[in-house]
Amino acid sequence: MQNFDYHKPNSVDDAVNHMKSSDDGKFLAGGMTMLPTMKQGLAAPKDLIDLVGVGLNGITENSGSLVIGAMTTHADVASNATVRSKLPALADLAEGIGDRQVRAKGTIGGSISNNDPAADYPAALVALGATVKTNTREIPAGDFFVDMFETALAEEEIVVSVSFPTTAQAAYAKFPNPASRYAMVGVFVANGPDGARVAVTGAGSSVFRVSAMESALDGGFSSGSLDGISVPADDLNSDIHASPEYRAHLVSVMAMRAVDACS
Numbered sequence: 001m002q003n004f005d006y007h008k009p010n011s012v013d014d015a016v017n018h019m020k021s022s023d024d025g026k027f028l029a030g031g032m033t034m035l036p037t038m039k040q041g042l043a044a045p046k047d048l049i050d051l052v053g054v055g056l057n058g059i060t061e062n063s064g065s066l067v068i069g070a071m072t073t074h075a076d077v078a079s080n081a082t083v084r085s086k087l088p089a090l091a092d093l094a095e096g097i098g099d100r101q102v103r104a105k106g107t108i109g110g111s112i113s114n115n116d117p118a119a120d121y122p123a124a125l126v127a128l129g130a131t132v133k134t135n136t137r138e139i140p141a142g143d144f145f146v147d148m149f150e151t152a153l154a155e156e157e158i159v160v161s162v163s164f165p166t167t168a169q170a171a172y173a174k175f176p177n178p179a180s181r182y183a184m185v186g187v188f189v190a191n192g193p194d195g196a197r198v199a200v201t202g203a204g205s206s207v208f209r210v211s212a213m214e215s216a217l218d219g220g221f222s223s224g225s226l227d228g229i230s231v232p233a234d235d236l237n238s239d240i241h242a243s244p245e246y247r248a249h250l251v252s253v254m255a256m257r258a259v260d261a262c263s
């Protein structure tokens, strides 16, 4: 671990100003990715700007949507009564992230800003048509996740909250890595006013939708409609845990499970 200066601003504007005046700064949320990355020498920021005191915690219900502050932990999403009643699939997803310690510190803002290809939240944001609010603009989820560990965020931009429509039936099915609990493949299915959406995480370099499955589900929303539909293995991830072919198979199985679990 290298030396760095720690800053604890008390407003979003203050945090942005710290970042602007640093020639190599990083925002810190729960530190669940940031700190191990620094310990391993993969990042060595000169300034660490902690968002803990800038007031981005909390969950509110707002005419047909749930607005979740960027610093809200996975544990708080999992246990929140409003999320449980309005969007139980999202509470279930949060409850399945990592272990108790990761859920107690990890945040929704940190998870989506990091855009790990195996993170769970990106699938929910894309399938539900969520909107990411930053300090400067609103970004539809479909435009937010660019590629592996890459998002549409500018260097000095802070995720403030994520707004999820609550009008869809939805469910998430994940095949977790047995050690980390990250998704080897996770499929979030939503069936709302604009039709069915199927978003996949863990299988590719970033979250992606499966239009063939969405069209089939629009023709009849049942797992049987997905019979025989698969994704090509060509561009899928390959590592010691699973081959591209195995991941492609898991996408079909997890999609069917998610459709069956939709409520």
Ligand SMILES: Cc1cc2nc3c(=O)[nH]c(=O)nc-3n(C[C@H](O)[C@H](O)[C@H](O)COP(=O)(O)OP(=O)(O)OC[C@H]3O[C@@H](n4cnc5c(N)ncnc54)[C@H](O)[C@@H]3O)c2cc1C
Binding pocket: 026, 027, 028, 029, 030, 031, 032, 033, 034, 035, 051, 070, 071, 074, 096, 097, 098, 099, 102, 105, 106, 107, 108, 109, 110, 111, 113, 114, 118, 119, 120, 121, 153, 157, 158, 159, 160, 180, 181, 182, 183
């Ligand atoms: C052992 C382990 C198991 C895990 N298992 C899972 C799993 O099963 N599923 C899963 O989805 N995830 C998993 N994670 C990831 C975890 O859930 C965290 O969400 C993720 O590590 C990000 O952590 P954090 O919120 O503490 O953000 P940090 O680590 O503090 O920050 C991550 C990155 O986001 C940036 N950032 C943070 N907040 C903001 C913001 N508001 N605006 C702009 N940029 C910001 C930071 O600068 C940094 O680059 C696991 C992590 C660990 C260590």
